[in-house]
Amino acid sequence: MAGDGDTERLDHDGGTPAEADGAGARDAADRDGRGVYAISVAAELVGTGQQNIRQYERKGLLTPERTDGGTRRYSEQDLETLRRIGALLDEGLNLAGVKRVLELEAANRGLTEDNRGLADDNRELRADNRGLKEDNRGLRKDLKRARGGD
Structure with a gap:
């Protein structure tokens, strides 16, 4: 039965369950980028042929x-890319168009990640600037007092 095999694959992928080793989300991210699927499995999971891949x-x-030994191993990220390729092909793009997209x-x-970093830097610089302005006001008051202008 196809459903039973699917359940077995979901229950045990051959690795250590994330909860058992205490690593959680970090291991999940590592698994997403690590090649674990043979081309036949990847083709089946995304619904395309091995020759297409x-x-x-x-x-x-x-x-x-x-x-x-040279055997291809596909990661979860690769499967996502294959699914995206399939969707773009279904929309009518050719492979050159898919590559460009x-x-x-x-x-x-x-660029989005760079923008987030720059926004964080900008917030920090604004906070630094407020602190420097406050320091400047204090120094001006001190200078005015030192000159006897108070």
Whole structure:
């Protein structure tokens, strides 16, 4: 039964359960980027053919990890990319268009992250600036008192 196999895969993926090792979210993020799926499993999970996945790799749309023996290993992130490729193809884009969209989306994610960092830096600089203005007011008062202008 297909449902029973799906349940078994969800129950045990061959690794240590996150709760058992105490690492939680960090391990989940590590698993997302680690290549664990063979091409046959990846193809089945995203609903495409193995030859399509190989072609996507040749076109530079994704680069799976490789074992020492050269076997492709796909991560959760790779599966997400494969799903995105499928969605873009369904929308009528060709592989060159898909590659460009993926590149632009990656650039956008990078710029968004940069923007968050700059916004954080800006908040810190504003706080520093308020502190410096306060210091400046205090120094002006001290100088005025020292000159006898108080």
